[in-house]
Amino acid sequence: MKVLILNQYAPPAQAPTSRLVDELRGFLVQEGHIVRIVSERAEYRGHHARTGSRLLRELKALAAITWGAPFCKPRPDVILALSSPPCLLVAAALVARTRRIVLSHWAMDLYPDLAIALGELSRTGVSGIFRMLMRWAYRCCAVVVTLDDDMAAHLNKEYGVETNIIPPWAAADLTPELIPQSTQGTGATVASQSWTWLYSGNLGRAHEWRPILLAQRELEDRALPIQLLFEGGGAMWRDAQRFAGELKLKNCRWCDYADEAQSLHTVLASRVVIATQRREARGLLWPSKLARIIPMPKPLIWIGPTNAAIANGIKDRPDTGCFEPEQIPEIVAWIAALCQTPQTSANVDSAAQIWEHQRLERCKQWELLLKNVASSEANTAPQ
Numbered sequence: 001m002k003v004l005i006l007n008q009y010a011p012p013a014q015a016p017t018s019r020l021v022d023e024l025r026g027f028l029v030q031e032g033h034i035v036r037i038v039s040e041r042a043e044y045r046g047h048h049a050r051t052g053s054r055l056l057r058e059l060k061a062l063a064a065i066t067w068g069a070p071f072c073k074p075r076p077d078v079i080l081a082l083s084s085p086p087c088l089l090v091a092a093a094l095v096a097r098t099r100r101i102v103l104s105h106w107a108m109d110l111y112p113d114l115a116i117a118l119g120e121l122s123r124t125g126v127s128g129i130f131r132m133l134m135r136w137a138y139r140c141c142a143v144v145v146t147l148d149d150d151m152a153a154h155l156n157k158e159y160g161v162e163t164n165i166i167p168p169w170a171a172a173d174l175t176p177e178l179i180p181q182s183t184q185g186t187g188a189t190v191a192s193q194s195w196t197w198l199y200s201g202n203l204g205r206a207h208e209w210r211p212i213l214l215a216q217r218e219l220e221d222r223a224l225p226i227q228l229l230f231e232g233g234g235a236m237w238r239d240a241q242r243f244a245g246e247l248k249l250k251n252c253r254w255c256d257y258a259d260e261a262q263s264l265h266t267v268l269a270s271r272v273v274i275a276t277q278r279r280e281a282r283g284l285l286w287p288s289k290l291a292r293i294i295p296m297p298k299p300l301i302w303i304g305p306t307n308a309a310i311a312n313g314i315k316d317r318p319d320t321g322c323f324e325p326e327q328i329p330e331i332v333a334w335i336a337a338l339c340q341t342p343q344t345s346a347n348v349d350s351a352a353q354i355w356e357h358q359r360l361e362r363c364k365q366w367e368l369l370l371k372n373v374a375s376s377e378a379n380t381a382p383q
Contacts, residue, residue, distance in 0.1 A: 010039035016288035150283030170292035187266035198270035277304035
């Protein structure tokens with residue numbers, strides 16, 4: 001089987017989707033398939049401050065991928081298109097129709113639905129045309145894969161699309177023993193200095209951050225020795241820093257992005273890991289950090305819709321708290337209570353085994369899906 005993967009990011013970019021497509025490629029190649037990735041080869045951790053600059057970057061990425069995809073040889077049996085940049089699936093559908101190749105889609109973020117939900121686009125005008133194009137592109141797909149039940153339900157309700165569900169996986173070859181001490185970033189050093197709850201990764205528009213800072217204000221008012229650490233960046237990074245300044249937080253630290261190996265050390269040095277999502281973004285994206293955190297013996301606090309698929313999947317996990325963004329007193333009480341309990345060493349050996357198992361299991365699911373669609377009747381063009 002010959003597979004062409006289209007995505008905005010590919011190694012060495014440090015994007016979660018870059019790693020996922022690279023690991024899927026590695027698995028498929030090991031199984032004897034031929035895989036090509038066409039991407040913009042841009043760095044994931046850029047600046048997203050100005051809408052205009054972001055739009056220009058997305059258009060540039062779309063043009064680069066659309067230009068490169070039609071000329072890939074040998075002719076692929078199936079195209080696998082991801083979600084970024086926006087309209088990538090539409091471009092992939094045009095390429096697939098022109099070359100009579102089967103199209104499959106791995107839905108990571110749902111555009112323009114996410115931008116509409118977050119108030120960045122209205123439902124009319126350009127976004128209405130965008131939705132019409134996406135509806136056509138979805139219907140061009142032989143298979144669409146989503147990340148959880150909420151995402152599957154949204155695509156079915158809004159576009160009439162039936163989907164398969166394959167959750168993302170964590171890097172399976174990542175263990176602290178393989179990471180030299182010299183590569184540890186400042187985040188791990190900062191986290192080890194005091195009792196820390198950690199927000200690690202992209203602080204984008206779809207994530208909650210005000211409840212975290214408000215809860216930290218109350219914890220500091222109680223004179224509890226608790227540190228809040230943000231490690232990463234993103235569109236809301238500066239806004240969050242300004243709000244922390246307005247709250248006059250004394251025990252809130254900010255560290256730059258770390259690669260996945262370094263950020264694992266920061267997680268291990270922290271007492272609690274934070275994952276958040278705005279209520280409006282339910283079913284429109286899935287926080288990639290959860291793939292690594294859920295199997296780990298590490299306390300986790302979720303701030304977002306508590307009746308959503310994500311919360312339902314982690315409620316029964318030990319040392320996990322799930323809260324709506326408005327539940328500041330409850331968040332404070334949960335963190336304060338956890339601060340009084342002894343900290344145990346987080347041995348990630350068992351988690352690493354789960355990561356490896358999930359990677360193999362989910363890559364096998366992808367291989368089966370792609371083999372099925374590659375041999376479908378739609379793939380009838382001459383070789």
